[in-house]
Amino acid sequence: xxxxxxxxxxxxxxxxxxxxxxxxxxxxxxxxxxxxxxxxxxxxxxxxxxxxxxxxxxxxxxxxxxxxxxxxxxxxxxxxxxxxxxxxxxxxxxxxxxxxxxxxxxxxxxxxxxxxxxxxxxxxxxxxxxxxxxxxxxxxxxxxxxxxxxxxxxxxxxxxxxxxxxxxxxxxxxxxxxxxxxxxxxxxxxxxxxxxxxxxxxxxxxxxxxxxxxxxxxxxxxxxxxxxxxxxxxxxxxxxxxxxxxxxxxxxxxxxxxxxxxxxxxxxxxxxxxxxxxxxxxxxxxxxxxxxxxxxxxxxxxxxxxxxxxxxxxxxxxxxxxxxxxxxxxxxxxxxxxxxxxxxxxxxxxxxxxxxxxxxxxxxxxxxxxxxxxxxxxxxxxxxxxxxxxxxxxxxxxxxxxxxxxxxxxxxxxxxxxxxxxxxxxxxxxxxxxxxxxxxxxxxxxxxxxxxxxxxxxxxxxxxxxxxxxxxxxxxxxxxxxxxxxxxxxxxxxxxxxxxxxxxxxxxxxxxxxxxxxxxxxxxxxxxxxxxxxxxxxxxxxxxxxxxxxxxxxxxxxxxxxxxxxxxxxxxxxxxxxxxxxxxxxxxxxxxxxxxxxxxxxxxxxxxxxxxxxxxxxxxxxxxxxxxxxxxxxxxxxxxxxxxxxxxxxxxxxxxxxxxxxxxxxxxxxxxxxxxxxxxxxxxxxxxxxxxxxxxxxxxxxxxxxxxx
Numbered sequence: 001x002x003x004x005x006x007x008x009x010x011x012x013x014x015x016x017x018x019x020x021x022x023x024x025x026x027x028x029x030x031x032x033x034x035x036x037x038x039x040x041x042x043x044x045x046x047x048x049x050x051x052x053x054x055x056x057x058x059x060x061x062x063x064x065x066x067x068x069x070x071x072x073x074x075x076x077x078x079x080x081x082x083x084x085x086x087x088x089x090x091x092x093x094x095x096x097x098x099x100x101x102x103x104x105x106x107x108x109x110x111x112x113x114x115x116x117x118x119x120x121x122x123x124x125x126x127x128x129x130x131x132x133x134x135x136x137x138x139x140x141x142x143x144x145x146x147x148x149x150x151x152x153x154x155x156x157x158x159x160x161x162x163x164x165x166x167x168x169x170x171x172x173x174x175x176x177x178x179x180x181x182x183x184x185x186x187x188x189x190x191x192x193x194x195x196x197x198x199x200x201x202x203x204x205x206x207x208x209x210x211x212x213x214x215x216x217x218x219x220x221x222x223x224x225x226x227x228x229x230x231x232x233x234x235x236x237x238x239x240x241x242x243x244x245x246x247x248x249x250x251x252x253x254x255x256x257x258x259x260x261x262x263x264x265x266x267x268x269x270x271x272x273x274x275x276x277x278x279x280x281x282x283x284x285x286x287x288x289x290x291x292x293x294x295x296x297x298x299x300x301x302x303x304x305x306x307x308x309x310x311x312x313x314x315x316x317x318x319x320x321x322x323x324x325x326x327x328x329x330x331x332x333x334x335x336x337x338x339x340x341x342x343x344x345x346x347x348x349x350x351x352x353x354x355x356x357x358x359x360x361x362x363x364x365x366x367x368x369x370x371x372x373x374x375x376x377x378x379x380x381x382x383x384x385x386x387x388x389x390x391x392x393x394x395x396x397x398x399x400x401x402x403x404x405x406x407x408x409x410x411x412x413x414x415x416x417x418x419x420x421x422x423x424x425x426x427x428x429x430x431x432x433x434x435x436x437x438x439x440x441x442x443x444x445x446x447x448x449x450x451x452x453x454x455x456x457x458x459x460x461x462x463x464x465x466x467x468x469x470x471x472x473x474x475x476x477x478x479x480x481x482x483x484x485x486x487x488x489x490x491x492x493x494x495x496x497x498x499x500x501x502x503x504x505x506x507x508x509x510x511x512x513x514x515x516x517x518x519x520x521x522x523x524x525x526x527x528x529x530x531x532x533x534x535x536x537x538x539x540x541x542x543x544x545x546x547x548x549x550x551x552x553x554x555x556x557x558x559x560x561x562x563x564x565x566x567x568x569x570x571x572x573x574x575x576x577x578x579x580x581x582x583x584x585x586x587x588x589x590x591x592x593x594x595x596x597x598x599x600x601x602x603x604x605x606x607x608x609x610x611x612x613x614x615x616x617x618x619x620x621x622x623x624x625x626x627x628x629x630x631x632x633x634x635x636x637x638x639x640x641x642x643x644x645x646x647x648x649x650x651x652x653x654x655x656x657x658x659x660x661x662x663x664x665x666x667x668x669x670x671x672x673x674x675x676x677x678x679x680x681x682x683x684x685x686x687x688x689x690x691x692x693x694x695x696x697x698x699x700x701x702x703x704x705x706x707x708x709x
Contacts, residue, residue: 654666
């Protein structure tokens with residue numbers, strides 16, 4: 001039965017601004033006896049809650065002082081949306097589906113803010129589209145009778161776009177459409193096909209569509225290409241004479257098998273007193289890319305290189321990234337060097353920074369180094385390199401121990417490698433392991449980055465820090481709950497880094513280790529670039545920057561320029577101001593996120609393409625998350641996620657418990673919770689949604705029926 005408060009709200013909701021007296025409300029609602037006596041109390045309660053307001057001796061709904069906010073519109077899969085306000089301090093606002101209007105995902109919009117009469121929750125209505133994010137859309141060309149349509153690949157961009165029929169385009173081909181009339185109400189959008197990109201089953205078309213869907217700059221300007229081609233392939237002897245000559249040192253590069261741009265080289269020497277001297281040499285990109293030059297403007301526009309399976313969209317043209325800036329073996333190269341001295345326990349005792357010239361003595365791969373470190377006597381590497389590789393392991397372990405003691409988080413998250421054929425079609429998925437060879441380079445790069453940040457900060461230079469702020473408590477509480485479900489404790493106190501570190505140690509040998517690592521990663525804030533140093537939570541350091549990858553990251557190039565000025569004792573006025581760095585930091589952070597989304601998008605597509613060949617295959621996995629509409633399962637070894645929809649659980653009716661994040665059967669009380677092992681069958685793959693559907697085997701029961709409390 002509806003309450004008297006609900007009846008009052010409904011009545012006055014039809015009256016809008018007109019007020020009714022207490023007697024008028026009682027008469028219109030037909031209140032009698034005891035209900036009529038309760039009316040006064042109900043009116044007082046609703047007025048106190050600001051649902052009603054007194055007006056001219058009567059009552060009416062509270063008149064909101066409407067205000068508007070500008071921000072970016074984000075569309076959810078279920079049809080509703082959110083506004084991300086331009087003012088970062090404000091929280092996202094919920095926008096019901098009926099109030100979205102013609103807004104598309106990514107549009108800059110103006111919304112009016114409201115408060116729900118019933119539950120007092122805030123929501124927004126789209127009032128005006130301020131700036132469209134998508135003037136062009138990539139989609140499938142389809143025919144419907146005599147009409148032609150293009151359906152966007154990105155379903156967040158709405159429904160079909162009506163286009164002129166073109167008999168030279170085959171249905172199903174991918175095309176680019178220029179929108180000339182946006183959707184409004186029941187009227188579909190209209191547009192004009194500007195380009196036929198190609199067949200949907202072409203790997204190169206997949207890459208092209210992802211690049212365009214995420215608005216990644218993919219063509220260098222003619223001026224930048226001309227500048228790159230004009231760059232000398234030989235180094236001027238006069239420049240070499242002005243630099244520290246390190247060509248005698250046995251510097252080596254260690255990268256993946258398919259890498260073509262080598263921007264870091266290292267070598268290590270143990271000193272007579274037991275200390276270790278490490279040289280980290282980084283390609284001197286700033287020597288070839290001057291501020292505001294065509295190359296610099298294009299690099300700034302990209303912000304970062306983007307790495308797809310089997311393909312790289314570089315920040316710099318190949319003449320630089322794979323040529324004169326790449327530390328190729330047996331070739332003279334200009335570098336910026338960090339010369340670091342460490343004690344046996346990994347404490348940095350001294351650091352020097354200077355421009356140098358070097359010559360790589362070997363191009364090694366992670367696989368080669370890993371094999372060498374496991375069985376040195378069977379290695380086919382140059383015997384002169386093996387002793388320093390073994391010494392590098394000792395320093396790596398000391399540096400890692402040092403980081404661990406201060407609370408640095410070392411999350412071990414194996415990833416999936418996509419195996420491709422010669423034409424770029426995905427063949428299979430393979431788990432990648434993080435070896436000592438990977439850890440070795442990681443530790444040395446971390447040490448160099450931290451040393452440069454300390455040096456520039458000590459000299460008082462404004463710079464771009466790589467910052468990582470403390471995690472949100474609510475997300476940590478969700479992690480704490482997951483850990484408890486997996487039988488591991490997490491104490492959320494003052495020493496949170498130590499607690500998280502202990503959690504990683506405690507969960508390491510359990511089958512749920514990857515799930516907990518992933519949830520921890522989701523719980524953390526996203527690292528970004530800023531001239532305001534707020535420290536790096538994940539690394540547990542007060543001072544950190546990016547210095548080691550100027551070929552592929554624009555912030556590193558900026559740090560190189562500032563470091564050169566600092567070394568030469570130049571005036572700080574010659575560098576970027578804090579306000580310029582602030583704007584640049586926001587821009588580089590946004591472009592980093594854009595690249596990550598694009599990389600994830602294509603990886604998800606390739607995974608779906610592989611799994612589409614494995615329909616009806618039975619596989620085992622672990623429940624990685626649970627929602628009201630089902631649960632996601634991550635497959636063993638493949639690290640591919642798929643959804644078991646609650647509709648497919650046919651032998652019971654399931655309720656979702658938001659507290660324990662569990663689906664519970666109404667009759668049989670079967671529970672599905674994070675961490676449970678299940679057996680599933682691949683039932684459906686939707687490439688455009690990047691979604692894989694599973695059906696549960698074993699009679700709708702987990703492999704292990706034991707409940708984890």
